Amino acid sequence: MSLNDSLGDCTAAGAGHVAQQINWYGQHQDAPVADSDVLAMYEAISGYQPGNASTDVGATLQDALKYWHTTGVGGNKIAAYAQIKATDLATIRACISLFGAVYTGMNFPASAMDQFNSGKPWTVVSRSRIEGGHCVPIGAYDASSFTCVTWGKTQKLSVDFFERYFDEVWTVLDLDWLTAQGVSPAAIDGAALNANYEALTGQPGPFPTVAPSPAPAPTPAPVPSDADAALVAAFKAWEAAKGFAA
Structure with a gap:
């Protein structure tokens, strides 16, 4: 829940959910x-004061992203984000596939709570x-x-529901999505990410890169052994004796 059953901290809870997913996959x-950690983030981005319900007013996704980028949640920072x-x-589908998740904001209809409580997918209910x-x-x-x-x-939602109610979508780039070799589960390498990041922002990319593997050393020609040399000399002497020598 990350306290989202008692506080309007969905922006901070959503960041925590992404961090856990990125670490796992x-x-x-x-x-x-x-x-x-979620509470500390929510207090920082919304001004919420524990015990004062009037300050539990939620927060914007952009304020959450700034905090997530500069301070992090539970030790997890994002390296970059883009709308x-x-x-x-x-x-949106490409960013989910390549970077693990998108961070979204929606206008939450009452019907969706009924569907959630009934274990049903979110679908459009007129009026x-x-x-x-809500942030998910x-x-x-x-x-x-x-x-x-x-x-x-986890909650399924139809594409129609997404198109009707979701109005804010961000891709987040977390370095923990990259393996120790600098390659993501979708095989996107750090060097390519850095090149694209620099082209977009003019700033050096933050992603680790993998040094190219050195070319293998050429295999030296085998050195004839003494036995080999003796065999060759004997064969040449035999050729000469038989009149086969060139």
Whole structure:
């Protein structure tokens, strides 16, 4: 839950969920993010004061991303982030595939809570009132749906639902998505990421790179042994004796 059952801290909870996912799939490490880390992030980005319900007002995704980039949540920082058009489904799917997840904001309809509580996918229900904003990370997709993480569970949602209610999408680049060899699970190498990052921002890329493997040393020609030399000399003498020598 990351406290999101009692606080409006979905932006911080969502960051914690992404961090755990990236560590698991990128580094094969179970790296939980403590509730205290999520709370510290939420306090910093929203002004929330524990015990004062009037300060529990939520936070913007952009403020959460800035904190996540500069301070981190539970020891996990992102190296870069970029906004994607919420209508660009092809790029959204590509970013999920290449970088592990997208971090999203939505207008949450009342029908979605009923569907969540019933264990059903989120689908469009006409004339359902909007309860407020909600942040969820999306880490999987297929042709007709996406899968997000929220309130301690994975939750499927139809593409129609996404197109109706989601209006903010960010890709986040976490170095823990790269293996120790500098290659992501989708085989994107650090050198290529750095080149693209520098082209976009004018700043050096933050990603580790892998030094090219040195070319193998040429194999030297075998040196004839003494026995080989003696055999060759004997064969030449035999040729000469038989009149075969050139």
